[in-house]
Amino acid sequence: MINSGSEAVQVNELEKRFGGFTAVNKISFSVQKGEILGFLGPNGAGKSTTIRMLCGIITPTSGRGQVAGFDIFSESEKIKHAIGYMSQKFSLYEDMTPFENIRFYLGVYDVPSKQWNDRMEWVLNIARLQDVRHRVTRDLPPGWRQRLALGCALLHKPSILFLDEPTSGVDPITRSHFWKFIHRLSDEGITIFVTTHYMDEARHCGRIVMINQGRIVASGSPTTIISETFPDNPEADLNDVFFKIMGRE
Numbered sequence: 001m002i003n004s005g006s007e008a009v010q011v012n013e014l015e016k017r018f019g020g021f022t023a024v025n026k027i028s029f030s031v032q033k034g035e036i037l038g039f040l041g042p043n044g045a046g047k048s049t050t051i052r053m054l055c056g057i058i059t060p061t062s063g064r065g066q067v068a069g070f071d072i073f074s075e076s077e078k079i080k081h082a083i084g085y086m087s088q089k090f091s092l093y094e095d096m097t098p099f100e101n102i103r104f105y106l107g108v109y110d111v112p113s114k115q116w117n118d119r120m121e122w123v124l125n126i127a128r129l130q131d132v133r134h135r136v137t138r139d140l141p142p143g144w145r146q147r148l149a150l151g152c153a154l155l156h157k158p159s160i161l162f163l164d165e166p167t168s169g170v171d172p173i174t175r176s177h178f179w180k181f182i183h184r185l186s187d188e189g190i191t192i193f194v195t196t197h198y199m200d201e202a203r204h205c206g207r208i209v210m211i212n213q214g215r216i217v218a219s220g221s222p223t224t225i226i227s228e229t230f231p232d233n234p235e236a237d238l239n240d241v242f243f244k245i246m247g248r249e
Helices: 047-054 076-082 098-108 113-126 142-153 172-187 222-229 238-248
Strands: 007-018 021-032 036-040 062-067 083-086 160-164 191-195 207-212 215-220
Touching: 007 047, 007 191, 021 047, 021 191, 021 215, 036 047, 036 172, 047 062, 047 160, 047 191, 076 083, 083 142, 098 113, 098 142, 113 142, 142 172, 172 191, 207 222, 207 238, 215 222, 215 238, 222 238
Parallel strands: 036 191, 036 207, 083 160, 160 191
Antiparallel strands: 007 021, 007 062, 207 215
C-alpha cells in the first residue's frame, strides 16, 4: 500500500501501453500537498497520458498510484470529484455564455444549490469576467476563455488542480496574471500539477519533473537541475537544460 499522508500524488512504476506502443514507461514520483509541480517534456513524451491516468480518465496498464488518497485503478470516480482538471484544449461550451458554463459545471460537480450564487460570483470575480458574463464564450479572447476554464475547474474547491498546458496561445501579460493566481492557490494549500512548454513558466514551479519517450529523465528544483546539468555555466537556464537533456535522450 502506498503511504500518501503528506503527498497529494504518488505513483510507482506507472505504465501505459497502447498496443505495442509504450506511452508511459514505469515512472515513479510524488507531489507534496500544496506543491507546484511542473511536468515538462517535448510533444509525445507522455505528459498528457500521465495526467489522464492521474485524473481517472484512462486506466493504467500497470503500476500503482494514489491521487488525493484514492487509488487510480479502483477509485477513479472519487478522484474525479476531488480534483480540478483544465485540459490543453478549451473544454467548455463556446455557444454558451460564461454564466451558463459556470451554472452547468456547478451541476456537474454536484455543488449544493445553496452555494451556487456565491460560487458563481466568486468565479466571475477571480476570472475578471463580470462584465461579459452574458456574452457568447466563443466571442471572448483566448486569454479570457482560459480564465473561464480555470475558474470552472475550481468551482467545487478541489484539493488538487491539474493543468495541461494551460497558457498555450495566450499573451505574456495573461500568462503573468495566471501564474500569480496559481501561487495564490498554492499558498491556500491547493496542489498544482502543471505541464508547460514555456521554460520561463517552469521557473515558477517549486519542483519540476522532465519526461521524454515515456521515461523520467530529470527531477528536482529548477535551480538544482540547471546547476547539475551545467555545473560550469552560471548563465545556463532551463531552455539550455531542455535542449541538452532531450537531445541526449
